[in-house]
Amino acid sequence: MNLTLKIWRQKNADTKGKVVTYQVSDISEDMSFLEMMDVLNEQLIDKGDEPVAFDHDCREGICGSCSLQINGEPHGPDRGVATCQLHMRKFKDGDTITIEPFRAKAFPLIKDLVVDRSSFDRIQQAGGYVSVNTSGNTIDANSIPVDKESADMSFYAATCIGCGACVAACKNASAMLFTSAKVSQFALLPQGEVEADRRVLQMVEQMDKEGFGNCTNTGACEIECPKGISLENIARMNREYLKASVK
Amino acid sequence: MAKSALLKSSLAKKYWMAFTGLFLCLFLIGHLLGNLQLLIPVSEGARDQFNEYALFMATNPAVKILSYLTYISILFHAIDGIWLTITNRRARPQGYVSFKPSTNTIWASRNMGVLGTIILAFIAVHLYQFWGQLKFGSLDDSLYTTANDQEVTDLYTLTIQTFQDPQYGLIWAIIYGFSMLAIGFHLYHGFSSGFQSLGVNHPKYNGFIRKLGYAFAILVPLAFAVIPFYIYFILEKI
Ligand code: HEM
Numbered sequence: 117m118n119l120t121l122k123i124w125r126q127k128n129a130d131t132k133g134k135v136v137t138y139q140v141s142d143i144s145e146d147m148s149f150l151e152m153m154d155v156l157n158e159q160l161i162d163k164g165d166e167p168v169a170f171d172h173d174c175r176e177g178i179c180g181s182c183s184l185q186i187n188g189e190p191h192g193p194d195r196g197v198a199t200c201q202l203h204m205r206k207f208k209d210g211d212t213i214t215i216e217p218f219r220a221k222a223f224p225l226i227k228d229l230v231v232d233r234s235s236f237d238r239i240q241q242a243g244g245y246v247s248v249n250t251s252g253n254t255i256d257a258n259s260i261p262v263d264k265e266s267a268d269m270s271f272y273a274a275t276c277i278g279c280g281a282c283v284a285a286c287k288n289a290s291a292m293l294f295t296s297a298k299v300s301q302f303a304l305l306p307q308g309e310v311e312a313d314r315r316v317l318q319m320v321e322q323m324d325k326e327g328f329g330n331c332t333n334t335g336a337c338e339i340e341c342p343k344g345i346s347l348e349n350i351a352r353m354n355r356e357y358l359k360a361s362v363k
Numbered sequence: 364m365a366k367s368a369l370l371k372s373s374l375a376k377k378y379w380m381a382f383t384g385l386f387l388c389l390f391l392i393g394h395l396l397g398n399l400q401l402l403i404p405v406s407e408g409a410r411d412q413f414n415e416y417a418l419f420m421a422t423n424p425a426v427k428i429l430s431y432l433t434y435i436s437i438l439f440h441a442i443d444g445i446w447l448t449i450t451n452r453r454a455r456p457q458g459y460v461s462f463k464p465s466t467n468t469i470w471a472s473r474n475m476g477v478l479g480t481i482i483l484a485f486i487a488v489h490l491y492q493f494w495g496q497l498k499f500g501s502l503d504d505s506l507y508t509t510a511n512d513q514e515v516t517d518l519y520t521l522t523i524q525t526f527q528d529p530q531y532g533l534i535w536a537i538i539y540g541f542s543m544l545a546i547g548f549h550l551y552h553g554f555s556s557g558f559q560s561l562g563v564n565h566p567k568y569n570g571f572i573r574k575l576g577y578a579f580a581i582l583v584p585l586a587f588a589v590i591p592f593y594i595y596f597i598l599e600k601i
Pocket of ligand 1: 377380381388391441448479546549561
């Protein structure tokens with residue numbers, strides 16, 4: 117199929133960017149969206165133009181690197197997939213596709229479609245861990261009984277790949293879904309209970325410091341999340357935080 | 364740190380928003396029950412009943428405390444809400460060329476600030492029109508004694524005359540109706556959203572809370588909105 121691409125081009129954080137229009141032809145509907153981008157970039161390189169910079173790594177929906185805002189939605193029109201798993205069969209011959217970087221004050225642009233999502237790392241580092249002794253006499257995790265429901269819910273929360281689609285989709289550029297998933301995956305387990313209060317207080321504090329917006333419960337994040345992380349996690353974080361702050 | 368977190372953090376702002384918002388929902392029920400007395404036919408002593416009720420509301424100490432809580436809630440909710448709306452906008456200084464929020468959110472949830480501002484403007488007009496007249500206006504001249512020997516100001520006649528005014532009555536009714544529409548949309552999202560903000564989210568109860576919210580958001584504003592139209596079109600003229 118033949119497509120018109122409107123892509124955000126910006127040399128670096130200090131210059132002004134703009135939308136540039138490109139044509140690509142003979143795109144197979146079995147290609148992934150990123151493979152279509154590769155075709156475009158080869159075309160640009162052949163012409164001696166600067167290829168479009170975009171993030172990608174595993175290309176199988178696990179790493180959370182890819183991060184394109186496609187036709188106004190993070191990871192495009194498909195549900196439950198990252199951009200790398202989006203296939204061109206979701207588009208029609210002759211379509212115009214607008215491709216932009218994820219936009220948020222806390223995700224400063226580096227180049228073209230690449231943004232700096234290290235704010236997520238800093239939220240994680242502020243408390244998204246469990247302190248256990250790993251220096252030789254590590255206790256087997258399975259020696260602590262965990263009920264099935266909590267284990268499952270913790271696992272679902274832990275499937276968050278930290279791609280930032282929740283922030284990109286949110287009209288407030290809020291990071292609540294990400295942060296709450298990272299709070300929940302530990303809060304639901306006995307191993308995480310010991311540091312629960314400190315964890316939630318520090319992670320929320322870091323989240324605020326990074327300049328993310330607040331949650332208005334619109335639910336856009338949950339719908340656009342490639343892993344279907346539930347709003348239940350945000351409610352859990354709200355509970356955990358309330359509990360921790362009145363103590 | 365914990366205590367200041369409960370005042371300053373993003374989540375704390377949400378708690379206060381939800382707490383005051385849901386408290387105002389309770390206030391709406393109380394206010395509505397009072398207003399429904401305006402549907403009583405004039406010939407059945409509506410004037411005495413409504414004015415005695417208004418006197419009770421203005422003098423009972425428990426109601427007084429509740430009314431101060433209501434004023435504070437509205438003020439706090441409005442300031443917090445406007446502040447949140449502004450800071451949320453700042454979290455994305457560079458917008459998208461193409462953004463399709465309608466694919467994943469409902470309109471009301473994206474426009475709480477606008478809806479709230481309409482409600483705030485309405486509250487200001489409404490307070491000026493009735494409460495202001497009661498406290499500072501000319502209503503003192505309307506003092507009279509009811510059949511139950513109570514000395515009351517005639518808020519009832521002021522209300523009925525406002526909506527039966529041949530020139531402006533219908534316009535007022537439409538303004539009130541429109542404002543109730545804004546409250547309806549505000550609560551269509553806000554009611555269940557308030558529970559979520561306070562951490563109340565459980566698969567077992569979510570469906571119920573959402574449905575209760577939809578019912579509340581439709582029925583309560585509708586019942587409010589019917590009253591001025593009823594007074595204009597149906598109630599006997601006074
Ligand atoms: C009768 C009056 C009102 C009632 C019953 C009411 C109720 C509510 C409720 C229940 C919520 C949901 C809270 C949450 O999501 O946690 C809410 C949110 C909101 N209200 Fe109101 N409200 C009223 C008036 C106002 C006014 C006067 C404003 C003024 C600007 C306002 C602005 C907002 C905003 C901006 C939100 C969204 C806040 C957010 O989620 O970040 N509301 N309201």
